[in-house]
Amino acid sequence: MNTGEVIRAYELAKERYAKIGVDTDQVLKELEKIKLSIHCWQGDDVKGFLFPGQELTGGISVSGNYPGKAKTPQQLRQDLSKALSLIPGKHKVQLHAIYADTDEKVDLNELEPRHFTSWVDWAKEEGIGLDFNGTFFSHPKSASGFTLSSPDQKIREFWIEHGRRSRKIAEYFGKELEQQSVNNFWVPDGYKDNPIDKQSPRERLIEALDEIMAEEIDEKYTIEALEGKLFGTGVESFTVGSHEFYMAYALTRGKLWTVDAGHFHPTEDPSDKFSAFLPFGKGLMLHVSRPVRWDSDHVVILDEALIRITQSLVRDQQLDKVNIGLDFFDATINRIAAWVIGSRNTIKGILMGMLAPIEDLKAAELAGDYTKRLAVTEALKTYPIGAVWDYYCVKHNVPLEEDWLADVQHYEKEELFTRN
């Protein structure tokens, strides 16, 4: 489609939506405000650069061996820039601590903001923000399966220091990039088999987190988010940082609660958590992911689960209290395409949520008119969202659905396949 065709299709779609009271121009203005927090670790299968020979641990795994993964910080930034050029809007990128860019031999408890200056320079060039994650896995000191809740004080102290340093790095991001940097905490701690004592590890985790958070840091620059999980592979029976644990921690400490869509029982609907937590809590961080039977971290597609999440955010007016991060890693496909597909789908999901006569539907629901609620929501599924999306892409100078893949394939040939 050429630009003229896109505009004509948009004008027709605009009229169609106007008939049900939806102003598409206004919707696109709102959509522009959406900032995803795109995870850097899709670009190199969660390897990072600090510990080259280290295997991925912590009960998470990446399958696949697609050629061309980023092996240096420069390559990862170049790949991220390519992906960002194909995703409409201005976003953020989330780093893990293992993505420090330095020639020094530095351990996780020694990291400083200066080890991330090249990332900040790059973010300034891109005009984007940076979020952060301490890396509490893939390290000899997490080999016992315990980090912040370890019964070994020395191990605990190592990870507490890492947590403290992660806050200083996130603060630095916030100051330099003039926007709050969310600092996400996820630890893999837990047992494969049934424990006798569940209380002590949780008490140790509370104490360790409190020590990490002891220093007051201006929230203008950074805020912590805490990510719970039902289980990980090898940690099937007991996870110290469960959902209830972190929800309570976040509520009592004024922090964000992280909802990773892959971290729940498959019959649970993560989107249902938002309206239960937000009336009490400061806000949420999301890790939008696609669990296939388990926390498999598949690339996000425009499926029912994603739409439930994005519809909740829009319908319950939660967008200003929720940071929309992504978390998936697939090494069986082109990694840049993975970022582009997952990010574009998440934005499309939000657009889908916005392109609805929400007030009208709320009124119908309140009046007990569930027939109208069902009829209209079903009808909306075949409304011309694609035409609105195409127009949004053109407005933001990014390729249409049928065009971006050729761009990625060209980059793959010229750049990714030349890497050994």
Ligand SMILES: C[C@H](O)[C@H](O)[C@@H](O)C(=O)CO
């Ligand atoms: C890289 C991980 O996915 C990430 O740190 C964490 O957010 C997670 O989801 C672990 O399952």
Ligand SMILES: [Mn+2]
């Ligand atoms: Mn996650």
